[in-house]
Amino acid sequence: MIHAKQVQKSFMLAKQKSGPFGTLRGLFSREKLRIDAVREISFAIEEGEAVGYIGPNGAGKSTTIKMLCGILHPSAGEIAVCGLHPQRQRKLLAHKIGVVFGQRTQLWWDLPVLDSFELLKEMYKVEDYEYRKRLLRYDDLLDLQSFIHTPVRKLSLGQRMRADLAAALLHNPDVLFLDEPTIGLDVVAKTNIRSFLQELNHQEKKTILLTTHDMDDIEQICSRVIVINHGTIISDGSLQELRATIGLPSQLQVQFMELPKPHALPEGIACEIKGKQVTLLYDKKQVGTMELLTLLRQWGEVEDISMQEANVEELIRKVYEVPALPSPKIEEEERELISN
Amino acid sequence: MISMYGRLIRASLKASMQYKWNFLISSTMMGLLMIIDFIVIAVLLWRFDNIRGWNLYEIGLLYGTVSLSDALVRFIASEMQDFDKYIIQGEFDSLLVKPVSPLILLITRKIDISRLGPVFQASLIICFCLYFLSQQGQSIGPLLLFLPFVILCGMLVCFSLLLIMCTISFLIGKGSELMVFFYYAPLNAAKYPISLYSNWLKALFFSLIPVGYMGYLTFSYLLEKGGSMWQFLFVPVAVIAFFGLSISFWNYGIRHYHSTGQ
Numbered sequence: 016m017i018h019a020k021q022v023q024k025s026f027m028l029a030k031q032k033s034g035p036f037g038t039l040r041g042l043f044s045r046e047k048l049r050i051d052a053v054r055e056i057s058f059a060i061e062e063g064e065a066v067g068y069i070g071p072n073g074a075g076k077s078t079t080i081k082m083l084c085g086i087l088h089p090s091a092g093e094i095a096v097c098g099l100h101p102q103r104q105r106k107l108l109a110h111k112i113g114v115v116f117g118q119r120t121q122l123w124w125d126l127p128v129l130d131s132f133e134l135l136k137e138m139y140k141v142e143d144y145e146y147r148k149r150l151l152r153y154d155d156l157l158d159l160q161s162f163i164h165t166p167v168r169k170l171s172l173g174q175r176m177r178a179d180l181a182a183a184l185l186h187n188p189d190v191l192f193l194d195e196p197t198i199g200l201d202v203v204a205k206t207n208i209r210s211f212l213q214e215l216n217h218q219e220k221k222t223i224l225l226t227t228h229d230m231d232d233i234e235q236i237c238s239r240v241i242v243i244n245h246g247t248i249i250s251d252g253s254l255q256e257l258r259a260t261i262g263l264p265s266q267l268q269v270q271f272m273e274l275p276k277p278h279a280l281p282e283g284i285a286c287e288i289k290g291k292q293v294t295l296l297y298d299k300k301q302v303g304t305m306e307l308l309t310l311l312r313q314w315g316e317v318e319d320i321s322m323q324e325a326n327v328e329e330l331i332r333k334v335y336e337v338p339a340l341p342s343p344k345i346e347e348e349e350r351e352l353i354s355n
Numbered sequence: 356m357i358s359m360y361g362r363l364i365r366a367s368l369k370a371s372m373q374y375k376w377n378f379l380i381s382s383t384m385m386g387l388l389m390i391i392d393f394i395v396i397a398v399l400l401w402r403f404d405n406i407r408g409w410n411l412y413e414i415g416l417l418y419g420t421v422s423l424s425d426a427l428v429r430f431i432a433s434e435m436q437d438f439d440k441y442i443i444q445g446e447f448d449s450l451l452v453k454p455v456s457p458l459i460l461l462i463t464r465k466i467d468i469s470r471l472g473p474v475f476q477a478s479l480i481i482c483f484c485l486y487f488l489s490q491q492g493q494s495i496g497p498l499l500l501f502l503p504f505v506i507l508c509g510m511l512v513c514f515s516l517l518l519i520m521c522t523i524s525f526l527i528g529k530g531s532e533l534m535v536f537f538y539y540a541p542l543n544a545a546k547y548p549i550s551l552y553s554n555w556l557k558a559l560f561f562s563l564i565p566v567g568y569m570g571y572l573t574f575s576y577l578l579e580k581g582g583s584m585w586q587f588l589f590v591p592v593a594v595i596a597f598f599g600l601s602i603s604f605w606n607y608g609i610r611h612y613h614s615t616g617q
Contacts, residue, residue, distance in 0.1 A: 026613055086451045088610050102610075109454035121449040125370035137362050138455055166373065 173204030424509025433467030
């Protein structure tokens, strides 16, 4: 369904000079900085697969998705989506793919949701009967009825995302590209969207490629995970495989009343002690949280506890086997700045 | 394609009607500006009997048609004027994933109704000047006949210039500052006979920024200001060639679109 072969994308940036009149000198300098957003990426996704495409900010996820939809032209390599060339056959491909960018809507900002749907129906030349059938079905799954006559700018983020999803599916595409579909949503909205995507994948055998920072998205929707960092694929396989090799770390942070007296912990737990604060990284499948807390009780009196579920950044760090503790990664932030 | 265009236009009209107050205020403001504009020009033109053989009403006719072309293009394709935001905020992405040409999606995204003020103003000037020209014994038959042609050529030139500005935004990320040099200023210049300007400007207005083809050449033939029939016949050729060039430049720009990091 989706084939990418040694795809590359690089941007040229004028190099910023430092020192006095840096910006001005930068304007006239011929020195260019080459940013490789994506380097030699290859993968194949079959029909009906749901693939999570994850990586830290600036890793090249969005760039890849944009190349697959035909928005960006790759610097090198070949891409085929549904057997089509995304750049040369962009309009033809548009009929076969549905695209949702979590960060921005594709609906008409000032028009009621239904008007946007009608316009898309015309644009994609969807039959009346099909259109009504799909609208009913998506209303059933996403509960669009309550806000279908509201202008898009007045929708909540969760409603807007539901409307955007339905809009991307009106022409019944075979492939769905989702760029951070759950970003900024609350737990209820996230659950809604996830079960909807699950249903699409299972019932209608739609191929889904999604990027996310939320491991729960991956766990509930995707059967396969591609991990990308610095523009290269560093892991590609099923979620079970990924978990078997690195585990999905959960983070537990415990604040003690006094300096803790460390005891031995079960194997497979990374632990860092900073004064009264102890940070643990562990795999929930191996050690229960309660069990861990009972153990920690022996260390001293606990003042406060905070928990954080595994996120993509943690995962990447695990893949690299860098000491798995939160430390500001300046390099990645820089990359993000550049790509913005 | 045309029915899709119509639907999109209706949608953007409906969208702009969502802000009724904004519409009322901005068209009133545009109307006021239009009146001030008009008075300034009238005062200016009344001071001279003729400029290089063009009398007040002849210049008025040129002024009116060029203004009308400009106003119509900005009415229809208002989003092209601040195209920068599509590039800077990456909004252009969503235009590229639809099965309709991104250019059509772009120009139908918003209709600027407040531009109807200048459209009305320019039409008024044209009617006014045509009336007085006929009073002076000028046969206005051919003028009337070719008026739609002149306006259409003018619109094509304006549109192509805007399209080139948009493409420059693609390539360098920001193009709105260039609009002053390559759009607003040349268009103001085209409202008066090109023969007034120095040679290098004349050359510029018939080549790189071809605003000379908007009205000047046609009228200098029709009003017998030294224009030849060949020049007159060359106008549509030049305009269509420029339009074609701008479209291919635009397509080139799309291929080099970088999007944002989001």
